[in-house]
Amino acid sequence: MEKPEKKNILLILLAFFITVCVIFLCLAKSQTLKEVAISFYSYRDSPGDLAQKDSVQLTRQIKETQRRISVLQKRIENLSPTTPYLIINTTKNTFVLRTKKSIIREGICSTGSYILLDAGDGQQWIFKTPKGQLRILGKRTNPVWIKPDWAFIEENLPVPSINDPDRLEPGSLGDYALSLGDGYMIHGTLYQRFLGLPVTHGCVRLGDDDLKTVYENMEIGSKVFIF
Protein backbone atom coordinates (compact mmCIF):
# COMPACT_ATOMS: atom_id res chain seq x y z
CA MET A 1 0.00 0.00 0.00
CA GLU A 2 1.13 3.49 -0.83
CA LYS A 3 1.98 5.68 2.18
CA PRO A 4 -0.17 8.86 2.28
CA GLU A 5 1.86 11.99 1.94
CA LYS A 6 2.33 14.21 5.03
CA LYS A 7 0.69 17.10 3.22
CA ASN A 8 -2.39 15.03 2.41
CA ILE A 9 -2.79 14.08 6.05
CA LEU A 10 -2.54 17.72 7.00
CA LEU A 11 -5.18 18.60 4.43
CA ILE A 12 -7.56 15.94 5.75
CA LEU A 13 -7.01 17.21 9.30
CA LEU A 14 -7.66 20.77 8.17
CA ALA A 15 -10.89 19.74 6.42
CA PHE A 16 -11.97 17.87 9.56
CA PHE A 17 -11.17 20.88 11.75
CA ILE A 18 -13.14 23.23 9.47
CA THR A 19 -16.12 20.81 9.54
CA VAL A 20 -16.08 20.71 13.35
CA CYS A 21 -15.89 24.51 13.45
CA VAL A 22 -18.84 24.82 11.04
CA ILE A 23 -20.94 22.42 13.18
CA PHE A 24 -20.03 24.31 16.36
CA LEU A 25 -20.78 27.68 14.76
CA CYS A 26 -24.17 26.45 13.54
CA LEU A 27 -25.04 25.25 17.05
CA ALA A 28 -23.75 28.41 18.71
CA LYS A 29 -25.73 30.58 16.31
CA SER A 30 -28.85 28.44 16.63
CA GLN A 31 -30.90 31.33 17.99
CA THR A 32 -30.08 33.44 14.92
CA LEU A 33 -30.86 30.53 12.60
CA LYS A 34 -34.18 30.04 14.37
CA GLU A 35 -34.94 33.68 13.65
CA VAL A 36 -34.40 32.85 9.97
CA ALA A 37 -36.58 29.76 10.29
CA ILE A 38 -39.47 31.60 11.92
CA SER A 39 -39.46 34.25 9.19
CA PHE A 40 -40.89 31.56 6.86
CA TYR A 41 -44.07 31.45 8.91
CA SER A 42 -46.89 33.84 9.70
CA TYR A 43 -49.97 33.41 11.83
CA ARG A 44 -53.52 34.17 10.87
CA ASP A 45 -54.75 36.82 13.28
CA SER A 46 -58.04 35.88 14.82
CA PRO A 47 -60.36 38.63 16.01
CA GLY A 48 -62.50 35.98 17.75
CA ASP A 49 -65.80 37.15 19.18
CA LEU A 50 -65.02 40.77 18.32
CA ALA A 51 -65.66 40.04 14.64
CA GLN A 52 -69.33 39.46 15.41
CA LYS A 53 -69.75 42.99 16.79
CA ASP A 54 -70.63 46.06 14.76
CA SER A 55 -68.92 49.48 14.97
CA VAL A 56 -71.39 50.84 17.54
CA GLN A 57 -70.86 47.90 19.86
CA LEU A 58 -67.08 48.08 19.44
CA THR A 59 -67.02 51.83 20.13
CA ARG A 60 -69.10 51.24 23.25
CA GLN A 61 -66.70 48.50 24.35
CA ILE A 62 -63.71 50.84 23.88
CA LYS A 63 -65.39 53.56 25.96
CA GLU A 64 -66.21 51.09 28.73
CA THR A 65 -62.64 49.80 28.79
CA GLN A 66 -61.27 53.36 28.90
CA ARG A 67 -63.54 54.13 31.84
CA ARG A 68 -62.23 51.06 33.66
CA ILE A 69 -58.64 52.12 32.82
CA SER A 70 -59.25 55.52 34.46
CA VAL A 71 -60.63 53.83 37.57
CA LEU A 72 -57.61 51.51 37.76
CA GLN A 73 -55.17 54.39 37.24
CA LYS A 74 -56.86 56.25 40.13
CA ARG A 75 -56.63 53.17 42.34
CA ILE A 76 -52.91 52.81 41.60
CA GLU A 77 -52.36 56.52 42.18
CA ASN A 78 -54.07 56.20 45.54
CA LEU A 79 -51.49 53.62 46.64
CA SER A 80 -48.86 56.37 46.85
CA PRO A 81 -48.58 57.85 50.34
CA THR A 82 -50.55 61.02 51.00
CA THR A 83 -47.78 62.43 53.22
CA PRO A 84 -44.16 63.08 52.11
CA TYR A 85 -42.13 59.94 51.58
CA LEU A 86 -38.50 59.12 50.95
CA ILE A 87 -37.05 56.94 48.17
CA ILE A 88 -33.46 55.73 48.51
CA ASN A 89 -31.48 54.18 45.69
CA THR A 90 -28.68 52.13 47.28
CA THR A 91 -26.94 51.45 43.96
CA LYS A 92 -26.63 55.07 42.89
CA ASN A 93 -26.57 56.34 46.50
CA THR A 94 -29.20 58.94 45.82
CA PHE A 95 -32.42 59.96 47.54
CA VAL A 96 -35.67 61.63 46.56
CA LEU A 97 -37.95 63.22 49.13
CA ARG A 98 -41.33 63.65 47.53
CA THR A 99 -45.06 63.85 47.79
CA LYS A 100 -47.56 62.17 45.49
CA LYS A 101 -47.47 65.17 43.18
CA SER A 102 -43.99 66.70 43.39
CA ILE A 103 -40.37 66.36 44.43
CA ILE A 104 -39.43 68.25 47.61
CA ARG A 105 -35.70 67.55 47.50
CA GLU A 106 -33.30 65.16 45.88
CA GLY A 107 -29.60 64.55 46.20
CA ILE A 108 -26.85 62.16 47.17
CA CYS A 109 -26.59 59.99 50.25
CA SER A 110 -24.45 57.12 51.49
CA THR A 111 -25.73 53.63 52.05
CA GLY A 112 -24.39 50.23 53.11
CA SER A 113 -20.97 49.21 51.84
CA TYR A 114 -21.81 45.51 51.41
CA ILE A 115 -18.68 44.73 53.42
CA LEU A 116 -18.85 41.43 55.25
CA LEU A 117 -16.86 41.80 58.44
CA ASP A 118 -15.44 38.42 59.35
CA ALA A 119 -14.20 38.48 62.93
CA GLY A 120 -13.54 34.73 63.02
CA ASP A 121 -15.14 32.26 65.45
CA GLY A 122 -18.28 32.37 63.29
CA GLN A 123 -18.83 36.05 64.05
CA GLN A 124 -19.87 37.90 60.91
CA TRP A 125 -21.67 41.14 60.11
CA ILE A 126 -22.80 42.33 56.72
CA PHE A 127 -23.05 46.08 56.29
CA LYS A 128 -25.98 46.49 53.94
CA THR A 129 -28.96 48.80 53.95
CA PRO A 130 -32.24 46.91 54.23
CA LYS A 131 -34.43 47.08 51.12
CA GLY A 132 -38.18 47.36 50.89
CA GLN A 133 -40.85 49.54 52.39
CA LEU A 134 -39.92 50.82 55.85
CA ARG A 135 -41.39 53.45 58.12
CA ILE A 136 -39.97 56.17 60.32
CA LEU A 137 -40.25 54.76 63.83
CA GLY A 138 -38.63 57.59 65.77
CA LYS A 139 -37.09 61.03 65.44
CA ARG A 140 -34.30 62.54 67.51
CA THR A 141 -32.28 65.73 67.57
CA ASN A 142 -28.60 65.74 68.54
CA PRO A 143 -28.50 61.94 68.56
CA VAL A 144 -25.83 60.04 70.40
CA TRP A 145 -24.56 56.90 68.72
CA ILE A 146 -24.55 53.84 70.93
CA LYS A 147 -21.78 51.86 69.34
CA PRO A 148 -22.63 48.22 68.73
CA ASP A 149 -20.13 45.34 69.13
CA TRP A 150 -19.01 45.36 65.50
CA ALA A 151 -17.86 48.98 65.75
CA PHE A 152 -15.21 47.85 68.28
CA ILE A 153 -14.40 44.57 66.54
CA GLU A 154 -13.92 46.36 63.22
CA GLU A 155 -11.27 48.58 64.81
CA ASN A 156 -9.75 45.67 66.69
CA LEU A 157 -10.66 47.16 70.09
CA PRO A 158 -11.94 45.25 73.14
CA VAL A 159 -15.76 45.14 73.24
CA PRO A 160 -17.03 46.94 76.38
CA SER A 161 -20.06 45.84 78.41
CA ILE A 162 -23.58 46.84 77.27
CA ASN A 163 -23.91 49.96 79.46
CA ASP A 164 -20.31 51.05 79.27
CA PRO A 165 -20.00 54.82 78.60
CA ASP A 166 -17.32 54.00 75.98
CA ARG A 167 -20.15 52.93 73.74
CA LEU A 168 -21.60 56.44 73.60
CA GLU A 169 -20.38 58.66 70.79
CA PRO A 170 -22.06 62.08 70.53
CA GLY A 171 -21.74 64.19 67.37
CA SER A 172 -20.99 61.50 64.79
CA LEU A 173 -24.63 61.13 63.64
CA GLY A 174 -25.11 64.82 62.81
CA ASP A 175 -27.95 67.01 64.07
CA TYR A 176 -30.85 64.62 63.52
CA ALA A 177 -31.59 60.91 63.36
CA LEU A 178 -34.68 59.16 62.08
CA SER A 179 -35.00 55.55 63.16
CA LEU A 180 -36.03 52.83 60.70
CA GLY A 181 -35.96 49.96 63.22
CA ASP A 182 -33.45 47.16 63.89
CA GLY A 183 -30.75 49.76 64.61
CA TYR A 184 -30.92 51.28 61.13
CA MET A 185 -31.20 55.08 60.94
CA ILE A 186 -31.19 58.00 58.58
CA HIS A 187 -28.67 60.42 60.03
CA GLY A 188 -25.96 62.96 59.27
CA THR A 189 -22.25 62.41 58.95
CA LEU A 190 -18.86 63.85 59.74
CA TYR A 191 -17.60 62.43 56.45
CA GLN A 192 -19.47 64.71 54.04
CA ARG A 193 -16.92 63.99 51.29
CA PHE A 194 -18.03 60.36 51.16
CA LEU A 195 -21.64 61.22 50.31
CA GLY A 196 -22.63 59.46 47.10
CA LEU A 197 -20.51 56.43 48.00
CA PRO A 198 -21.57 53.14 49.58
CA VAL A 199 -19.56 53.43 52.80
CA THR A 200 -21.96 52.99 55.71
CA HIS A 201 -22.62 50.07 58.03
CA GLY A 202 -26.23 49.94 56.82
CA CYS A 203 -27.59 53.31 57.93
CA VAL A 204 -28.42 56.03 55.42
CA ARG A 205 -26.22 59.12 55.72
CA LEU A 206 -27.39 62.48 54.38
CA GLY A 207 -25.73 65.85 54.01
CA ASP A 208 -26.59 68.45 56.70
CA ASP A 209 -29.12 70.49 54.71
CA ASP A 210 -30.74 67.44 53.14
CA LEU A 211 -31.07 65.83 56.57
CA LYS A 212 -32.74 68.93 57.98
CA THR A 213 -35.32 68.94 55.15
CA VAL A 214 -35.97 65.23 55.54
CA TYR A 215 -36.33 65.61 59.32
CA GLU A 216 -38.77 68.50 58.94
CA ASN A 217 -40.93 66.78 56.32
CA MET A 218 -41.03 63.20 57.54
CA GLU A 219 -43.28 62.30 60.44
CA ILE A 220 -43.29 59.16 62.57
CA GLY A 221 -45.00 56.57 60.37
CA SER A 222 -43.90 58.20 57.09
CA LYS A 223 -42.87 55.68 54.46
CA VAL A 224 -39.32 55.10 53.28
CA PHE A 225 -38.79 53.03 50.12
CA ILE A 226 -35.30 51.59 49.82
CA PHE A 227 -34.12 49.71 46.75
Next chain:
Amino acid sequence: MKKLNISKKSIITFFASQIAIVVVIFILFDLIPVTREYGTISDKVRERGENTTARLSKEQSNLIDMVRINEHHESYLRNALKLSKIDSISLLIDLRDSLAILSLKGVSIFESKISRIQINNGLKKLPDFLRDSLYSGPLQSIEDISSIEKFPIVVKKPAKDTSEVNKTEAAPTIPKQNDVFVLMAFDNNMVIEIDQQESKLAGSWLAHMKYKRQHSGWFLSKNIKSLFGSGQRGYIYQLKIEIPREDAGSIYRALPIKPFVLVRY
Protein backbone atom coordinates in the same frame (compact mmCIF):
# COMPACT_ATOMS: atom_id res chain seq x y z
CA MET B 1 9.02 23.74 -2.52
CA LYS B 2 6.63 21.07 -3.70
CA LYS B 3 3.27 22.45 -4.90
CA LEU B 4 0.04 21.27 -3.25
CA ASN B 5 -1.88 19.03 -5.54
CA ILE B 6 -5.59 19.68 -4.79
CA SER B 7 -7.99 19.01 -7.58
CA LYS B 8 -10.85 21.34 -8.43
CA LYS B 9 -13.25 18.46 -7.81
CA SER B 10 -12.09 17.99 -4.21
CA ILE B 11 -12.48 21.71 -3.49
CA ILE B 12 -16.06 21.67 -4.83
CA THR B 13 -16.83 18.46 -2.90
CA PHE B 14 -15.47 20.00 0.29
CA PHE B 15 -17.52 23.19 0.04
CA ALA B 16 -20.63 21.28 -1.03
CA SER B 17 -20.29 19.00 1.99
CA GLN B 18 -19.94 22.03 4.30
CA ILE B 19 -23.09 23.58 2.84
CA ALA B 20 -24.91 20.25 3.22
CA ILE B 21 -23.86 20.08 6.88
CA VAL B 22 -25.16 23.61 7.51
CA VAL B 23 -28.47 22.79 5.79
CA VAL B 24 -28.92 19.52 7.72
CA ILE B 25 -28.16 21.24 11.04
CA PHE B 26 -30.51 24.09 10.15
CA ILE B 27 -33.34 21.64 9.35
CA LEU B 28 -32.77 19.39 12.35
CA PHE B 29 -31.95 21.90 15.07
CA ASP B 30 -33.73 25.03 13.91
CA LEU B 31 -36.46 24.51 11.34
CA ILE B 32 -38.07 21.46 12.99
CA PRO B 33 -38.29 23.01 16.52
CA VAL B 34 -39.62 26.24 15.03
CA THR B 35 -42.22 24.31 13.00
CA ARG B 36 -43.26 22.53 16.21
CA GLU B 37 -43.62 25.88 17.99
CA TYR B 38 -45.57 27.25 15.03
CA GLY B 39 -47.95 24.29 15.29
CA THR B 40 -48.50 24.88 19.03
CA ILE B 41 -49.27 28.57 18.50
CA SER B 42 -51.48 27.87 15.46
CA ASP B 43 -53.55 25.48 17.59
CA LYS B 44 -54.03 28.25 20.14
CA VAL B 45 -55.08 30.66 17.39
CA ARG B 46 -57.58 28.09 16.08
CA GLU B 47 -59.02 27.62 19.59
CA ARG B 48 -59.85 31.32 19.59
CA GLY B 49 -61.98 31.08 16.42
CA GLU B 50 -61.81 30.73 12.68
CA ASN B 51 -62.73 34.33 11.81
CA THR B 52 -60.23 36.19 9.71
CA THR B 53 -59.60 39.90 9.30
CA ALA B 54 -60.20 39.49 5.55
CA ARG B 55 -63.94 39.59 6.11
CA LEU B 56 -63.77 42.77 8.20
CA SER B 57 -64.00 46.33 6.97
CA LYS B 58 -61.04 48.63 7.63
CA GLU B 59 -63.03 50.63 10.17
CA GLN B 60 -64.08 47.50 12.04
CA SER B 61 -60.55 46.16 11.95
CA ASN B 62 -59.21 49.44 13.42
CA LEU B 63 -61.85 49.37 16.12
CA ILE B 64 -60.95 45.79 17.00
CA ASP B 65 -57.30 46.86 17.31
CA MET B 66 -58.38 49.72 19.61
CA VAL B 67 -60.35 47.27 21.74
CA ARG B 68 -57.29 45.03 22.03
CA ILE B 69 -54.95 47.89 22.90
CA ASN B 70 -57.31 49.17 25.58
CA GLU B 71 -58.03 45.74 26.99
CA HIS B 72 -54.32 45.00 27.16
CA HIS B 73 -53.76 48.29 28.98
CA GLU B 74 -56.55 47.41 31.40
CA SER B 75 -55.09 43.99 32.08
CA TYR B 76 -51.62 45.55 32.57
CA LEU B 77 -53.03 47.92 35.20
CA ARG B 78 -54.99 45.11 36.89
CA ASN B 79 -51.81 43.04 37.11
CA ALA B 80 -49.85 46.04 38.41
CA LEU B 81 -52.49 46.35 41.12
CA LYS B 82 -52.18 42.64 41.87
CA LEU B 83 -48.40 42.99 42.18
CA SER B 84 -48.87 45.88 44.62
CA LYS B 85 -50.08 43.31 47.16
CA ILE B 86 -46.72 41.53 47.34
CA ASP B 87 -43.88 42.74 49.54
CA SER B 88 -41.11 42.66 46.96
CA ILE B 89 -40.13 45.04 44.18
CA SER B 90 -41.49 44.26 40.71
CA LEU B 91 -40.40 45.46 37.31
CA LEU B 92 -42.95 47.00 34.95
CA ILE B 93 -41.85 47.45 31.35
CA ASP B 94 -44.10 49.84 29.48
CA LEU B 95 -43.06 49.61 25.84
CA ARG B 96 -45.75 52.05 24.76
CA ASP B 97 -44.38 54.85 26.99
CA SER B 98 -40.79 53.49 26.74
CA LEU B 99 -40.39 53.21 30.50
CA ALA B 100 -38.87 50.64 32.81
CA ILE B 101 -40.45 51.11 36.23
CA LEU B 102 -39.65 49.66 39.63
CA SER B 103 -42.78 49.33 41.67
CA LEU B 104 -43.08 48.57 45.35
CA LYS B 105 -46.51 48.28 46.95
CA GLY B 106 -47.97 50.05 43.94
CA VAL B 107 -45.66 53.04 44.33
CA SER B 108 -43.42 53.82 41.38
CA ILE B 109 -40.04 54.15 43.09
CA PHE B 110 -37.81 54.37 40.04
CA GLU B 111 -38.30 55.10 36.36
CA SER B 112 -35.86 54.81 33.50
CA LYS B 113 -36.39 55.88 29.93
CA ILE B 114 -35.94 53.03 27.47
CA SER B 115 -33.80 54.19 24.57
CA ARG B 116 -34.09 51.08 22.41
CA ILE B 117 -36.50 48.17 22.16
CA GLN B 118 -35.73 44.98 20.30
CA ILE B 119 -38.32 42.25 19.86
CA ASN B 120 -37.39 39.06 18.07
CA ASN B 121 -39.29 37.65 15.08
CA GLY B 122 -41.26 35.12 17.11
CA LEU B 123 -42.66 37.74 19.45
CA LYS B 124 -43.30 40.13 16.55
CA LYS B 125 -45.21 37.51 14.58
CA LEU B 126 -47.41 36.33 17.44
CA PRO B 127 -51.05 37.39 17.09
CA ASP B 128 -51.56 40.36 19.41
CA PHE B 129 -54.14 38.67 21.62
CA LEU B 130 -51.79 35.71 22.24
CA ARG B 131 -48.77 37.93 22.88
CA ASP B 132 -50.81 40.03 25.30
CA SER B 133 -52.19 37.04 27.17
CA LEU B 134 -49.13 34.76 27.18
CA TYR B 135 -46.12 37.05 27.20
CA SER B 136 -47.11 40.15 29.16
CA GLY B 137 -47.21 38.64 32.63
CA PRO B 138 -46.99 38.91 35.51
CA LEU B 139 -44.08 36.64 34.68
CA GLN B 140 -41.84 35.32 37.44
CA SER B 141 -38.22 34.98 36.47
CA ILE B 142 -36.82 31.48 37.00
CA GLU B 143 -33.16 32.28 36.40
CA ASP B 144 -30.95 35.11 35.34
CA ILE B 145 -27.47 35.83 34.14
CA SER B 146 -25.79 39.18 34.47
CA SER B 147 -22.52 40.97 34.08
CA ILE B 148 -22.68 42.34 37.65
CA GLU B 149 -23.21 40.66 41.00
CA LYS B 150 -26.57 41.04 42.66
CA PHE B 151 -24.90 41.61 46.03
CA PRO B 152 -21.43 43.16 45.66
CA ILE B 153 -20.12 41.68 48.90
CA VAL B 154 -16.53 42.34 49.94
CA VAL B 155 -15.12 40.28 52.81
CA LYS B 156 -13.03 42.24 55.31
CA LYS B 157 -11.12 41.26 58.41
CA PRO B 158 -10.93 43.53 61.47
CA ALA B 159 -8.21 46.20 61.29
CA LYS B 160 -4.82 45.16 62.61
CA ASP B 161 -4.09 48.50 64.27
CA THR B 162 -5.25 52.13 64.47
CA SER B 163 -3.17 53.19 61.45
CA GLU B 164 -5.17 50.79 59.29
CA VAL B 165 -8.43 52.19 60.73
CA ASN B 166 -7.32 55.74 59.93
CA LYS B 167 -6.33 54.71 56.40
CA THR B 168 -9.79 53.25 55.72
CA GLU B 169 -11.50 56.29 57.15
CA ALA B 170 -9.40 58.61 55.02
CA ALA B 171 -10.08 56.85 51.73
CA PRO B 172 -12.79 54.24 51.46
CA THR B 173 -12.79 51.78 48.58
CA ILE B 174 -14.64 53.31 45.65
CA PRO B 175 -16.76 50.72 43.83
CA LYS B 176 -15.35 49.99 40.38
CA GLN B 177 -17.39 50.76 37.27
CA ASN B 178 -19.00 47.77 35.66
CA ASP B 179 -20.92 47.28 32.47
CA VAL B 180 -24.47 46.12 32.95
CA PHE B 181 -26.09 43.41 30.87
CA VAL B 182 -28.85 41.27 32.32
CA LEU B 183 -30.87 38.36 30.99
CA MET B 184 -33.95 37.14 32.84
CA ALA B 185 -35.55 33.87 31.77
CA PHE B 186 -39.14 32.85 32.36
CA ASP B 187 -40.84 29.47 32.31
CA ASN B 188 -42.89 30.29 29.19
CA ASN B 189 -39.78 30.28 27.02
CA MET B 190 -39.39 34.00 27.10
CA VAL B 191 -36.33 36.02 27.97
CA ILE B 192 -36.14 39.69 28.79
CA GLU B 193 -32.78 41.35 28.44
CA ILE B 194 -31.85 44.66 30.00
CA ASP B 195 -28.71 46.08 28.45
CA GLN B 196 -26.85 49.30 29.06
CA GLN B 197 -27.38 51.79 26.26
CA GLU B 198 -23.77 52.96 26.33
CA SER B 199 -21.76 51.21 23.66
CA LYS B 200 -18.45 52.29 25.16
CA LEU B 201 -17.45 49.86 27.89
CA ALA B 202 -16.84 51.24 31.38
CA GLY B 203 -15.42 48.05 32.77
CA SER B 204 -13.00 45.56 31.35
CA TRP B 205 -13.30 43.96 27.94
CA LEU B 206 -12.63 40.59 29.54
CA ALA B 207 -15.60 40.92 31.89
CA HIS B 208 -17.78 41.81 28.92
CA MET B 209 -16.56 38.77 26.99
CA LYS B 210 -17.26 36.60 30.02
CA TYR B 211 -20.88 37.76 30.02
CA LYS B 212 -21.16 37.22 26.25
CA ARG B 213 -19.86 33.67 26.68
CA GLN B 214 -22.37 33.01 29.46
CA HIS B 215 -25.10 34.54 27.32
CA SER B 216 -24.45 32.41 24.25
CA GLY B 217 -23.80 29.36 26.43
CA TRP B 218 -27.23 29.80 28.00
CA PHE B 219 -28.93 29.89 24.60
CA LEU B 220 -26.87 26.94 23.38
CA SER B 221 -27.80 24.78 26.37
CA LYS B 222 -31.47 25.78 26.04
CA ASN B 223 -31.46 24.89 22.35
CA ILE B 224 -29.77 21.55 22.96
CA LYS B 225 -32.17 20.75 25.84
CA SER B 226 -35.10 21.49 23.56
CA LEU B 227 -33.89 18.79 21.17
CA PHE B 228 -33.77 16.02 23.72
CA GLY B 229 -36.15 16.98 26.50
CA SER B 230 -39.76 16.04 25.94
CA GLY B 231 -42.13 18.91 26.64
CA GLN B 232 -39.36 21.44 25.99
CA ARG B 233 -40.27 24.13 23.48
CA GLY B 234 -37.83 24.84 20.73
CA TYR B 235 -38.10 28.58 20.36
CA ILE B 236 -37.21 31.39 22.74
CA TYR B 237 -39.16 34.64 22.62
CA GLN B 238 -36.86 37.58 23.25
CA LEU B 239 -37.46 41.12 24.36
CA LYS B 240 -34.47 43.40 24.79
CA ILE B 241 -34.49 46.92 26.19
CA GLU B 242 -31.65 49.39 26.49
CA ILE B 243 -31.44 51.90 29.31
CA PRO B 244 -28.59 53.95 30.87
CA ARG B 245 -25.91 51.82 32.56
CA GLU B 246 -26.49 53.14 36.08
CA ASP B 247 -30.25 52.67 35.75
CA ALA B 248 -29.80 49.09 34.56
CA GLY B 249 -27.58 48.40 37.58
CA SER B 250 -30.09 49.98 39.96
CA ILE B 251 -32.92 47.91 38.52
CA TYR B 252 -31.02 44.63 38.61
CA ARG B 253 -29.81 45.11 42.18
CA ALA B 254 -33.19 46.33 43.40
CA LEU B 255 -35.07 43.30 42.14
CA PRO B 256 -35.34 40.21 44.33
CA ILE B 257 -33.87 36.86 43.21
CA LYS B 258 -36.97 35.72 41.32
CA PRO B 259 -38.74 38.94 40.50
CA PHE B 260 -42.11 39.49 38.89
CA VAL B 261 -42.09 41.33 35.58
CA LEU B 262 -44.99 42.89 33.74
CA VAL B 263 -44.84 44.01 30.12
CA ARG B 264 -47.11 46.40 28.25
CA TYR B 265 -46.72 46.10 24.50
